[in-house]
Amino acid sequence: MRTDSIAPTSVGLSCYTENLAGYLCARAPGSTDLLARSVRLAVQPATGSFSHHDRALNNLPGNSRLGYRGAPDSEAALAGVAAELARHGRVLVVADSGALPWLSGAADDHAPHLLLVDGRTPEGDWHLVDGFTALFSSGGSQDPFAGTLTEAEFSALIAFPRGLSQVHRMRNTLAFGFPVAPPAHETYQWLVEEEGATQERLPGAPWLTGAAALEETACLLAADLEGDGSRGVLEDLWAAAQHHLFRDAHLLAGAGDALTRAEREAVEATTAKWRELPRMLRFAANSARRGRPRPSLITGTFTALAELEAAASPVHAAHGYGAPVARPTAAGSHVRQGG
Structure with missing residues (x-):
């Protein structure tokens, strides 16, 4: 891991929306205002699920949206992430929050965490940006990070070899406010821009x-x-x-x-x-x-x-x-x- 001399500035959002904000700022003008105005807490008592936004933050200009992709192995995942990076110059990946090399001390949990990938070096290393900051009850902490990881480091960071818990699966699904279908393979996950818009309706029981x-x-x-x-x-x-x-x-x-x-x-x-x-x-x-x-x-x-x-x-x-x-x-x- 190599760290840039200047760390990104945190805007104080959560482990999903902090780096989503970084992605949207380049893709959708006015996204910071949209994020602030979207804040709403909704709870489904039957399942204990939470939705934090009153509009689908994965919807993008031009009738497009962010949708999940998944792969069962690192080779397919890295190829998919590289393809999306080549198309749009940036890509959001689902990383293991407990495996971030830039943590200080221990995290509270191994959970999904969105990271922004915005480039590669001539040697094939991956450049990542993580504006998220937090203090953990375990005594650990996380500060904003920007820097490069080798292919092996990056592959390990985005691996969920045992899949996700039901709580984390639902949190991924509702990360943008309204349901976004999870991928068939969740060992490795990332997001791509695709056609269509996400329906802004919460599912199931009241x-x-x-x-x-x-x-x-x-x-x-x-x-x-x-x-x-x-x-x-x-x-x-x-x-x-x-x-x-x-x-x-x-x-x-x-x-x-x-x-x-x-x-x-x-x-x-x-x-x-x-x-x-x-x-x-x-x-x-x-x-x-x-x-x-x-x-x-x-x-x-x-x-x-x-x-x-x-x-x-x-x-x-x-x-x-x-x-x-x-x-x-x-x-x-x-x-x-x-x-």
């Missing part, structure tokens, strides 16, 4: 949004922490926090003097609560590991978050960031939506 989604999320998180954590709710909530912080920062920077003092304070209050969320998640997870689950902490946090989101939602909606949401009810009633 989905919750707004305050109802946050109420349901609190229940899912408490149950996951009291169990074995296999549903991966923590990871989705960390991603939701990053997305909502990105949304609010974009709104506050763009709206400027158009916001009244009260409107700005309402948005800043949601920002503060989303910024606190990862710290609460770490505390709740560590407490659960010690046999001292904190369901009241989780419930209280998400109740307060739902109230702040409802209070700020007219401001968000007035500037094109989603629709107004109802305040949470005393009975905690859920409004179910299909997408």
Whole structure:
């Protein structure tokens, strides 16, 4: 591995959208604005699945979209990635987050992570860009990276020899907000530009949004922490926090003097609560590991978050960031939506 002298600048998004943003910036003008305005949390109680965007971020100009491709072996995968790189000058690949050579310490998990490949050297090495940054509960961390990997290093990085868990498979499927069909072979996966558009409809049983989604999320998180954590709710909530912080920062920077003092304070209050969320998640997870689950902490946090989101939602909606949401009810009633 060889590291560039200048690292990429992180925009503060999740392990899927951080490098998707880098891809889209070159492919679709205005994509940063699109990403910020797309932020929405939807939850399907029946499966515990999450969707983080209210539009299909894989849809591209000219009736094209990003779709998954897969291969059972490294030779076919590298040939497929090279072909897409030759066509478009960049390609997103699905990498193993726990195998990144530029990690400091250990990652929390081996999970799918999008990386941007944007070139090759005359020697055949692969140039990668990863703007993602994170602190892990294990004590490890990840900083932005740009540099080259040998073919052997790159092949090892994108290999999932035992395939994906059901949670990770669903997360890949919904990474862009709405379902994108996974490939037949998932040992190696990458994305290509293809014809057509992804339908913007969430599948299956009813989905919750707004305050109802946050109420349901609190229940899912408490149950996951009291169990074995296999549903991966923590990871989705960390991603939701990053997305909502990105949304609010974009709104506050763009709206400027158009916001009244009260409107700005309402948005800043949601920002503060989303910024606190990862710290609460770490505390709740560590407490659960010690046999001292904190369901009241989780419930209280998400109740307060739902109230702040409802209070700020007219401001968000007035500037094109989603629709107004109802305040949470005393009975905690859920409004179910299909997408």
